[in-house]
Amino acid sequence: MTTIVLERQPLQSAFTIAPEREQTNTILQLTNIAKSYDHKSMVLNDINLSLQEGEFVSIIGQSGAGKSTLLRCINRMIEPSNGKIIFDQQDITSINKRAMRQQRAKMGMIFQHYNLVSRLTVFENVLHGRFGYKSTMQGVLSIYTEEEKRLALSILEKLDMKDQIYKRCDQLSGGQKQRVGIARALVQEPKLLLCDEPIASLDPNSSKVIMDHLKEISQSMGITVLVNLHQVDVAMRYSDRIIGLRKGEKVFDDIPKQLNQLAIRNIYGTSVDELITE
Amino acid sequence: MTEANILRRKKWRMTGVMIVLIVLTYGSAAITKFNIIEGLFAIPSTLAWMINNLVPSAETIENIPKVLKRLWETIILSVIASTTAAVFALLFAILGAQTTQFNRFFGFVARFMASIFRNVPVIAWALVLVISFGHNVVTGYFALFFSTFGFLVRMFIETIDEASSDGVEALMATGATYFQMVCKGVLPDTMPQMLSWIFYMIETNIRSATLVGLLTGTGIGYLFDLYYKKLDYNMLGLITIMIIAVVFIIEFTSNKVRKVIS
Ligand SMILES: Nc1ncnc2c1ncn2[C@@H]1O[C@H](COP(=O)(O)OP(=O)(O)O)[C@@H](O)[C@H]1O
Ligand SMILES: [Mg+2]
Numbered sequence: 109m110t111t112i113v114l115e116r117q118p119l120q121s122a123f124t125i126a127p128e129r130e131q132t133n134t135i136l137q138l139t140n141i142a143k144s145y146d147h148k149s150m151v152l153n154d155i156n157l158s159l160q161e162g163e164f165v166s167i168i169g170q171s172g173a174g175k176s177t178l179l180r181c182i183n184r185m186i187e188p189s190n191g192k193i194i195f196d197q198q199d200i201t202s203i204n205k206r207a208m209r210q211q212r213a214k215m216g217m218i219f220q221h222y223n224l225v226s227r228l229t230v231f232e233n234v235l236h237g238r239f240g241y242k243s244t245m246q247g248v249l250s251i252y253t254e255e256e257k258r259l260a261l262s263i264l265e266k267l268d269m270k271d272q273i274y275k276r277c278d279q280l281s282g283g284q285k286q287r288v289g290i291a292r293a294l295v296q297e298p299k300l301l302l303c304d305e306p307i308a309s310l311d312p313n314s315s316k317v318i319m320d321h322l323k324e325i326s327q328s329m330g331i332t333v334l335v336n337l338h339q340v341d342v343a344m345r346y347s348d349r350i351i352g353l354r355k356g357e358k359v360f361d362d363i364p365k366q367l368n369q370l371a372i373r374n375i376y377g378t379s380v381d382e383l384i385t386e
Numbered sequence: 387m388t389e390a391n392i393l394r395r396k397k398w399r400m401t402g403v404m405i406v407l408i409v410l411t412y413g414s415a416a417i418t419k420f421n422i423i424e425g426l427f428a429i430p431s432t433l434a435w436m437i438n439n440l441v442p443s444a445e446t447i448e449n450i451p452k453v454l455k456r457l458w459e460t461i462i463l464s465v466i467a468s469t470t471a472a473v474f475a476l477l478f479a480i481l482g483a484q485t486t487q488f489n490r491f492f493g494f495v496a497r498f499m500a501s502i503f504r505n506v507p508v509i510a511w512a513l514v515l516v517i518s519f520g521h522n523v524v525t526g527y528f529a530l531f532f533s534t535f536g537f538l539v540r541m542f543i544e545t546i547d548e549a550s551s552d553g554v555e556a557l558m559a560t561g562a563t564y565f566q567m568v569c570k571g572v573l574p575d576t577m578p579q580m581l582s583w584i585f586y587m588i589e590t591n592i593r594s595a596t597l598v599g600l601l602t603g604t605g606i607g608y609l610f611d612l613y614y615k616k617l618d619y620n621m622l623g624l625i626t627i628m629i630i631a632v633v634f635i636i637e638f639t640s641n642k643v644r645k646v647i648s
Contacts, residue, residue: 183559212561223556227574236570240561247566289556296560 132160134194135299135332136182141191143177143356151177153356155191159300162330164323166343169353170376175336178353179302182334183215184208196299213240216293216331220305222285226278230269230288233277234260237295256295263291267321283314290321301325303335307342319346340372440623449621453609453628460605461632463523464591467530472584475500475535479542485551486572488564497543504536512598521603529598534587545579546572578648585640592633 136159143152151174159165167175180186182193184200193201200211216237224233238256239247252260264270267287272280277288286306293301303322307315323346326333337343343350344364352360352367352375360371415422478496480486487493511529519525550572557571599607606629613621 185555185559209561209563212559215559217556217559219552219556221552223552225550225553225557225571225574227578228570232570236557236562237560239557239563239566239570242566244563244565247562248569250570292556292560302559 132162135159135161135163135196136334137192137194138182139192139194141178141181141188141193143174143181143186143189151356152181152188155356155358157351157358157361159332159334161299161332162326163348164326164333164346165335165349165351166347167334167336167351167353168338168340168343168375171338173353174356175353176304179217179304179334179336182300182302183212183217185217209240213296214299216296216298216301218286218289218293218301218303218306220308222277222282222289224277224285224288224292227276229274229276230264230280230291231260231273233288234264234291234295237292240296259297260291260295263294267291281314282310283317286310286314286318287321290318290325294325298331301331301333303333305336305338308338315342322346340367343367439619440626441620442624442627443620446620446624449624450628453606453625456606456609457628457632459523460595460599460607461592461636463526463605464530464588464595467527467595468534468584468587468591471531471534471587472538472580475538475542476580478535478539479546480568480572482539483543483546485547485554486568496539500536500539500543502536503532504540506533506536508533508594509597509601512601516602523602523604525602526595526598526604529602530591530595533594534591538583538587541583542576542580545576545583549575549579578644581647582640582644585636585644589633589636589640592629592636596629 136157138155138157141152141155141157142150144150155178167178169175177186181188182195184193188201191201192199195211196214198211200208203211225236232250235250235252235256237260238252242251245251261270261273264273267290269284269287269291272284272288277285280288289306301322306322307318310318319342322333322335325331326348335343335347344367347364350360350362350364350367351358352371354375354377359374360367362371414420478500481488482493482496482500484493487496508529511532512525515525515528519528553571553575554567557567562571595605596607596610599605600611601607603611606625610622610625613625
């Protein structure tokens with residue numbers, strides 16, 4: 109497992125190891141979040157959730173349970189129909205676009221399909237993570253400061269991607285693409301990482317590399333990581349806490365140890381053996 | 387519904403479509419008194435006539451510079467009409483594409499306008515425009531511009547929606563502005579495909595410009611019309627061959643360029 113420690117970087121305080129976080133701070137607080145796409149059926153129903161600084165939390169649940177929707181309600185890529193979002197001590201439920209843009213800059217997002225601009229290089233894609241801090245012109249003209257470039261380089265180095273920097277993203281393997289995705293999110297210097305099935309398209313080895321990096325990020329940088337997963341065993345192994353979603357309702361919220369057969373049956377409506385042989 | 391049912395239904399639908407097509411072909415042939423067999427038998431004699439009359443003779447070769455000059459006008463007109471139309475088409479496509487539209491209403495308006503421009507044939511544009519602009523190159527320009535615009539908007543919209551929705555989502559999630567998202571998320575992944583369509587339109591427009599030129603009396607179309615009325619088939623043959631050659635050359639270069647940029 110690589111250790112992500114960046115030295116002598118004036119830009120980012122979040123990247124030094126937090127020494128024994130004493131009192132944990134709440135970074136995200138969802139209250140009564142609900143979502144309906146068609147004003148009839150509820151995709152999310154009355155979700156209450158609170159995430160602490162540096163916590164690694166997984167959301168599990170059947171496909172269609174509302175995991176992706178929940179994740180996108182947090183950065184308001186999807187507008188929740190109801191409820192309140194407090195992020196980093198600020199109510200962001202109904203702030204305007206401009207203010208929301210600044211808040212999104214502090215939340216990284218990682219996707220199942222990596223969502224890179226495939227014809228651009230690794231370096232360019234990673235620097236896109238700085239857009240939230242830039243004026244439109246600076247972004248369009250690709251004007252980045254030396255610090256920003258150095259930050260991007262050091263993050264890529266820690267993710268073992270230094271040799272690929274000038275490669276176009278359509279020439280990378282899945283695992284490498286996802287590491288670019290992570291680098292793009294980290295260059296935002298986020299307080300929260302939202303990961304939507306980050307390993308669903310990867311082979312077991314690449315999956316492990318990615319999950320190890322995510323775990324490392326939460327532990328050494330104090331960044332809160334919220335991951336949608338569909339593999340229960342992976343969630344058990346990596347999480348500090350697991351959330352179970354079933355048909356838009358939160359039916360489980362506890363440490364992995366408490367996720368027994370009964371709880372799994374409650375989340376999935378089947379036992380874990382059936383899940384594996386499925 | 388079971389799989390087998392869906393398959394069976396699909397098969398029936400295909401059969402239905404085939405029957406309708408056959409009926410349509412026979413029906414329309416009967417109505418227009420067009421005899422397919424007779425038409426087929428006429429092909430050899432037509433070919434013979436073409437070989438006898440349309441092959442350029444020695445004296446027509448002297449006229450090559452004259453033809454080239456007119457052809458050059460036509461090429462320039464096609465290129466200018468295609469590129470200027472492409473600029474406007476890009477703006478409308480960004481407004482109209484699902485992934486980049488910032489307002490449903492504007493999106494609809496953009497797609498609707500493009501659809502109107504696209505569905506009026508280039509010759510119809512020329513006929514209408516010749517009334518207001520007269521027999522000159524401006525008419526030809528706008529006729530090509532309008533039909534190219536309509537076509538490119540549609541192709542650009544498809545290109546944008548196919549190639550870039552993933553990157554767009556990621557950029558919006560980083561807190562990027564709309565223009566950052568369009569310039570850095572959409573354009574890099576769609577530019578090659580769009581350039582490809584522009585080249586395609588330049589090729590198409592050289593052919594159309596010839597036709598439009600017949601109406602407006604400009605470019606190679608003017609020359610074609612002139613010799614057609616003089617019944618100078620040798621010259622017509624030369625002009626046709628040169629148009630074909632130009633289209634070949636353009637197609638060849640655009641293929642080369644497309645390979646380099648992709
Ligand atoms: N854009 C959308 N419009 C309408 N319905 C949607 C949309 N996105 C998701 N849904 C529906 O919401 C439900 C939850 O979807 P999703 O959040 O993607 O679940 P998960 O990520 O757990 O598989 C599904 O029933 C899905 O069909
Ligand atoms: Mg999902």
